[in-house]
Amino acid sequence: MLPPVVLTVLISALAFATPREVAFSRLLPAAPALAAAMWPVVPTILLGAFCLLVMSGLGLVYSDLGTPYTAAAIVAVTAAAAYTSHLRLQREEALFQIRLVADAAQQVLLRPLPRRVQDVEIESLYLAAQEQARIGGDFYEVADTPYGVRLLIGDVRGKGLSAVGAASAVINCFRENAYDQPDLRSIVHRLETSIGRYSVAILDPDQPEHFATALIAEIQYGGGQVRILNCGHPPPLLMRSGEIRVLEPTAPSPPLNLATLLGDDYNIDTITFTSGDQMLLYTDGVTETRDRAGTFFALPEWMRQLGPAAPRELLDRLHRDLLHYSGGRLDDDIAAVAVRCAAARRS
Secondary structure, eight states, X not given: OHHHXXXXXXXXXXXXXXXXXXXXXXXXXXXXXXXXXXXXHHHHHHHHHHHHHHHHHHHHHSSSSOHHHHHHHHHHHHHHHHHHHHHHHHHHHHHXXXXXXXXXXXXXXXXXXXXXXXXXXXXXXXXXSSTTOOOOSEEEEEEEETTEEEEEEEEESSOHHHHHHXXXXXXXXXXXXXXXXXXXXXXXXXXXXXXXXXXXXXXXXXXXXXXXXEEEEEEOTTTOEEEEXXXXXXXXXXXXXXXXXXOOOSSOOOOBTXXXXXXXXXXXXXXXXXXXXXXXXXXXXXXXXXXXXXXXOOHHXXXXXXXXXXXXXXXXXXXXXXXXXXXXOOSSOEEEEEEEEOOOOOO
8 A cells, every 4th residue: 555655755755855857746647557556446546636736836836847747647647547446446356256256166176074084084285286276177075985984086187177177077976976886996987987978078179088097095994994996096105103105006997087998997905004094195296296406296205204293284294395395386286185094982
C-alpha cells in the first residue's frame, strides 16, 4: 500500500525543492498509474485528485510550469488507472473463484488420508511443480477393507487436465473395488480397464493414450505382512531397526493400460511388516529431483542419514530437503505416503 504514497510524496517534495526548470512535477501522473496495480478504484482516484491538488499548488508557486498540460495528464492517467484497477480486481476475483474450484477438486481427487487405520499410521505429502497448481497426475488413496489396509499410489504420464482426468478415473475405480475384490490382481485388472476406457473416451491430440505407473500395498491386520503389487512404479523403501531396504519387485508387472503390449502377468511380493517397521511410498518426482549440477536426489541414502522418524516428521523433512536440494524449484509433481506399523491399541 505504501509505494504509491511514497512516490507521490517524493515527487512533490522534489518539485517544491528544486528549480522550476527541472520540472519534477511532470512525474506526478506516475503515482496513480502505480496505484492501479496495487489499490482498489476509489483510493486510486483519490490519489489522482491529491496529485492534481499538488500540481495546482505548484502552479501558484511557480509560473510557466505547464500546469494545465500536467494537470490534464494527471486526469487522463487517473481515469485510465481507475479502469485498470477495476479490471484487475475482476480478474483477481475470477482467479480466486477458480482456485476455490481447484481446491475443491483436489479434496475430491486427493482427499485427506486418515491418520491411522487400525494399527497402521499413515501420513501423506503432495507438492505441485507449479506454484499455482493445485492438482496433477500424481495420486494416492487408502482403504480400510476386510482384507487389510490397502494403499494406492501412482503417477499418470502426461500433463494438464487430461492427466488429472486419468488419475481421477484410476482413484475412483480403486475406491470402488478395493473393498470388494479379494485379490490385488483383480483390483489391478479393474484399474487397467478403467484407464483404458478413459483413454478411448477422451480424445487428446497431445496425449492419444494414457498410461500410469501404480503400486498397491495390502497390509494385513495382525498378520505381520504386507503384499505389494508394483506396476512399473518406483520401489518403496522399508525401514526396519534403522536399516533401509529397497523393495524391488521380484518380477516386473506392466504399468496400467500397457498390459496389451507387455502382457498382463502381475506379480505380488510378500514382505514382513511388523511393529515399528515403516514404509515410504512415493512417485518418481522425488527421485528425479535434481540439484544445480543435475544430480538426482538419492532417496535411500537420505533416508539412512535421517534415521528413525515418525511418518509426519519424515515427510516434513522430505518436503524441506527436496525444496532445498532443488533450489526451491521442482520440475515434477511429487506425492509420497509414509506408513508405520504401530503397536495395536488396547481395548
